[in-house]
Amino acid sequence: MKIVGTAAEAVAGIGDGASLAVGGFGLAGVPAVLIKALLGQRTTGLHVVSNNCGTDGRGLGELLAAGRIARVTASYVGQNEEFARQYLAGELEVELIPQGTLAERLRAGGCGIPAFYTKAGVGTLVEEGGLPWRYRSDGSVAVASPPKEVRKFDGVPYILEHSIRTDFALIRAARGDLHGNLVFAKAARNFNPLAAMAGRVTIAEVEELCELDPEEVHLPGIFVQRVLALDPAQAADKPIERRTVRS
Template sequence: MNKVVDGAGAAVEGIGDGASLAVGGFGLAGVPGVLIKALLERGCRGLHVVSNNCGTDGRGLGELLAAGRIGRVTASYVGENKEFARQYLAGELEVELIPQGTLAERLRAGGCGIPAFYTSAGVGTLVEEGGLPWRYGRDGSVLVASPPREVREFDGRPYVLERSIVTDFALVRALKADIYGNLVFSKAARNFNPLAAMAGRVTIAEVEEVGELDPAEVHLPGVFVQRVLVVGETEKPIEKVTVRR
């Protein structure tokens, strides 16, 4: 039952070309940077990444993006990543942009074994009607567009059907773990990391420390986690530094 692995290379073992990955983090908070670098060194290509955003230029998932390793992104916004925008508009990258709350619930539903759900988010927009550009041609034409969503009324209100998300692997960052994979997250890192961890068939967590945990403080049960990598304290970059005069 000891899920602690020896080294980043062992942690990402089995991830190959074309794999789908749910990746935790919000901006640059709670991003599993050590695992992302290990994946970069592994040389995987054509990855399908599901994450709130795709890091920033040269940071987080932005490292894989800059190296041309990502083929498709499912996210809620482009964020502070010029290379992400460039690849998308140039037709080099397929991008599915969906409402942030819908993305969170699709990941959670995938982890809970719920195949689909109805939501009011996106009703009356291109989310419902279809036609959102997923992939552009090099001439600016739309090669792949989002399909229309099924709509159903409940109590007189329309709702669109959204499919849950389950990925081959999940990469997450936590503050603490025990050897069984129970995780505790720090502050903003708790936003998307637990949801991403739930959605992965094989979930890999990089953590600062491993030790005994009080059951009452566990944020994510170890049943969702298959591998734990101890990385210690690492750099925690800030997405956009602002100061007040």
Template structure:
């Protein structure tokens, strides 16, 4: 089955207002920037984004954020995105912050058909007890807070219950792919991309190169991918560059 779509615009044509999107990437590594740009051009609004973070100011998911296209974010890290922090604190954006490992496992569980999972992360904290501010009023009061989690003991050890996540769409970036949707990721760009692909009901992959793949090198099987867009090489900006001080 050939899953290649002629353009990013065509691939995201059915991403409507209010859609939920799981988006791959960590910082700016492995971010499906071409697909994000196509959604921006489409004009979709009130999107619910699930991603490790929300890009940087004006880059990655930061583009959608700056254009006020995102209504809710589920993430583990605010990062260096000042607009993200501003919108959240001003009551313009709903944000569910959860531990990074919990985010990864909720995506994996959703893609595996597992409805929920127990984890020790968050036991004895506001994650378990509830009350974490998801949305503020403009005057700084909490408008929406996280609910308390169910707790159960296994062998005398408490665990909190977390629901799996399944989204309308998954957006991922891969170095190489084939017409069947099998994907190969490059180094650190692998990050959240396989989990995101699993969690999307419809997963769209942007690939830099379309080619035949040896089954042994496939990182993600095509069963999790419904659409493939060939982008060619894409810009890979460096999130933060640190250089050694010249000791001269």
């Protein structure tokens, strides 16, 4: 049985400098309870791999505001002003990569594929190198991305991308069982299965703990080591990043 009793118990063992794959897109499917627990245990120097870094004051944005994140691999800055400020001020190292490439690098890591070729980024700075990973305080570039290996298949150029494996993964699911099998709800599925696959130790917070029909499982429990069942208030806490309504 993979159930843990508290959020603090769930994130125990995530030490300073650990790498984390984190599910979510914007604020949908974000493992907010686990992130708060990580904030509470004062872990720092984290290397985070996630589509984006939450928003100001929500999700990964909480760890970012507290200065706990040293490096982010992501595809989107979004509406997080603190993320942009830290990056441009040279306080944070950021590797921005195409979103599909990020998804495949996580999936490949979980499948034991060390690297793959893709057309995404061919003929751009993704291929050529020079994308700013870290700035100096004066605005100059301190660390830039290296060039990538290029190979032609049937006369078409492709670039080599390496897979991603992380020490831990934090994810959120709608339903889960005692064995770590998970079901995700609609758009909240996003990067959660991929992050789970990439983590060597994957920790899932689930809104409902129940028995699952094997035919409905989105992510098998082989990829999940710890499961935290949320209480009703935690499960219902689903903020909307940008609300649009009719006048």
